[in-house]
Amino acid sequence: MAVTIAIQMRGDSGLLNDRLKQAPVQSRTNGNENSMNITTQALDVVYGRPAAGIPARLERRAPDGWELIAGATTDNDGHILDWAMKRLDQGDYRIVFDSGSYFASLGVGVVYPEIAVAFALLDETDACQIQVQLAPYSFSTFFGARS
DSSP: OOOOOSSOOOOTTOOHHHHHHSOOOOOTTTTOOOOBEEEEEEEETTTTEEOTTOEEEEEEEETTEEEEEEEEEOOTTSEEOTTTTOOBOSEEEEEEEOHHHHHHHTTOOOSOSOEEEEEEEOOTTSEEEEEEEEETTEEEEEEEEEO
8 A cells, every 4th residue: 555645644642732832834825814725536546537426524633532524525526625615723634535335336345444534734824635546455645735
């Protein structure tokens, strides 16, 4: 399984409090008051096409576990654009893709019924895109940020 991530990825042990004690991240938007927004795309590498119809949920780390922020389904281009205008603050988030139901609808079994991509938002003034390339026996992720 190949994983390409441009930010620090980690499990549930959490280092957010340590990161928040560090000096604030300098915004790349030169004072623009835009909030962080996020888009995502799922690609089916088996059939070489966007993975349309995958249920996904956006969650934020809370003291008692993960808290649901929003749910959506990938469109015909494999995108979830519904979250692009959602205000997200600094913190730990994850997107969980229901790859099991997607591949089941194609008559294919999977070893990863859910793909969870955890990431930390350190600067809430930028935009980011999370892309998942999925197959029944592997997946790869990419995190892209832009100001």
